[in-house]
Amino acid sequence: MFFSIIIPLYNRPQEVDELLYTLTLQTYTRFEVLVIEDGSKLDAREIVESYKDKLDIHYFYKKNEGQGFTRNFAFGHAKGDYFIMFDSDCLIPVDYLEEVSRYLLQHHLDAYGGPDAAHTSFTPIQKAISYSMTSPFTTGGIRGNNKNLGGQYHPRSFNMGISRKVWEATGGFILTRLGEDIEFSIRIHSMGFKIGLIPNAVVYHKRRTDFLQFYRQIHFFGRARINIYKYFPSTLKLVHFFPALFTIFLIFTLLMNALNTQLAGICNLFLALFILMIFFHSWSVNKSARVAFLSIIAAFIQLTAYGLGFMQDFWKRIILKRS
Template identity: 30%
Template sequence: MPFFSIIIPTYNRARLLERTLASVFTQEFTDYEVLVVDDGSTDDTEDVLARHSGRVRVLRQQNQGQGVARNLAIQHAVGTYAVFLDSDDLWFPWTLSTYLQAIDMYVSPSVVMGTVASFGREEELASVSQEPFRAWAFTDYLASAPEPFIRTACVIAVRLEALRRVGGFTARRIASEDHDLLFRLGTEPGFVWMQAPIVVGYRQHDHSSSRSLEQSHQGLRFQLEQEQGGHYPGGASRRRDRLTLILRGVRHVTRWLTEHGRPDLAMDLYRRSLGAHLEVPRWRYLLGFPPWMMAASLRHLRR
C-alpha cells in the first residue's frame, strides 16, 4: 500500500494538467499513488491521461464538480494519507517529503497543511527554494483558529480514515467546500501547519474556481447555515473557535464581493453573520462595513 494517495480532480484543463502531473513525477519521495478524476472533460484530457497510463489511476464521472470528484477518489484511494492537488497547480520536488517530515515529527496528525506561493507565470516560481522546515502543531484544527494563515484543500494531507469518517467533501457546487471539510475535521486529533518550506505553487488565472462571486457567497452562506444547525463538531465549548474561522472568511469575502461589484451578495452575508459577529464581537466590522461598502460601491460605479 502506498503511503500517499494523491488526488487530482480535473475538468477541461488538459494543458495545465500535463504540467501538474509533471510536478508530481519529480517528487523526491516516491511512495505514492496518483488518482486523477476526469470530471466530464470535453477537451484533450483523455489523451493526456493516456500518455501516463501505468503511472496514474484514472476515474471518470459526468461533470458534478470538485467535491464529488474528490469524493470518488477518496472511495478508491488506498494510501494512509490523502493529499489534494488542483489540476492547475504545481508541486516542488520536496513537497511530499515535507509532508512526511511533519507526519513523522508530530506522530501522525490527522491533518497537515502547507503554504502556497501564488503565481501567474511558472517562471515566477524559480525564486522559491527549499527553506528549513518550520511548523506549528495544534491539538486539532479548531485550536489553530487564532492564527491567520491561508487555509485551502490544495495544501492539505489528511489521514484517509479521518476523511472517510467525516464523509469527505460536500457535493454542493460552492466555493470554500474545502473550508467546510476542515470544519468537519475540526476535532480530529492533531493538526500541523507547515510555515516553510513552501509546498504548492498556486496558479492564479481568470478561470480559478475561487473567483466565482456567486459560488463564494454560497460557500460562506453554507458555512453559516452549518454552524447555525449544529453540524460542525466541538459543541458549545468550541463555538468561538469555529466562529473565529468562519467570520474571518465572511469579512474577507464581503469586501471582495463589494470590490467586484456585488454589494448585494456582500450585504446578504453581512446580515446573515450579524448575530455571530455580535457574539464574538467584532465591532469595527459591524459598524464600519456598511459605510465602507457604500463608498466602495460608488467608486465601482464611477469606473
C-alpha cells in the same frame, strides 16, 4: 507511508499536464496519482495515459458533480495511507512529498494543509493575484497560517491531506461546492482529529489568469462563507465581514467625492494609505514594481468581489431566509 494524490479535473488538460510533470520529479516516490475527470468536455485521457511509464497513475471519468463529490469518488478508489488533494492548476516542488513525509513522521496530524506561493514562471497578473490571496492586508492571515484572525486553522483543498482514518470516519465531503473544503475541515476538527499546517508543504498555485476570472472566483468565495455559516454559525468571525465593510467604505468614498463633501478628503487619505501599504509590501515580496502595481488592482478586486458575494447571500439567505 504511501500517499494517494487526488486531482479532480474539469476542462483543464493543459494545466494537469504541467502538474503531472512536476510529480514525476518528486524525490519521494511512494505514491499513486488518481485523476478524476468530472464530466469534462475537454478530457485529459491521452495526456494522463502519456504518464503511465513515469507514474503510478489512474484515470477515471465520471458525470459532473463538482469537486467535493469528485474527491469522494477518488477516496473510494485510493490505496494510500494518506490522501493528498491538489487543484489541477498547481505546480508541486520536487521535495513536497519528502517534506510532508518527514513532518508527519515527527508530528502526528490526521489532516494537514500547506501554503501557496507564486512560481517564477507565473505571469505578472498571476503573481499579483497570488500576492493578494496571501497578503496580511487582504486575507488577514486566514490562509496559510496556523495562527490567524479567523480562529482554527482550516486547510484549503488546493493543498490538503487527510489520513485514511479521517476519510473512513467522516465519509468525505458533504458539500460539493460553495466552501466544501472549509466545511470538511470544521467537521474534522469537531470529531476530535488533529489538523495542522505543514509550513514547508508549499505549492505554486496558478489560480486565475486574468482579473475577470479572479473576480468571479472570489465572488463565489464570498457566497461560500455564508453557505458555511448555515452549517456552522459559530464559525462566522469578525474578519469575514472585513471585505464587505471595505466594499461599503469604497462606495461611501465614491459618493462623498461625487458630492464634494469634507468627508471625501478623509476617506481618500485612508484609501491612499491602504494603496501605498499594498504597493510597497508587494514590491518587497515580489521585487517588481509592475507586480506591485497589479497587486493594488488584485487587492481591490479580491476585497470587493468577496464583499459583494458575501452581502448578496447574507441578504438572501440570512435576512430573507431563502434557501
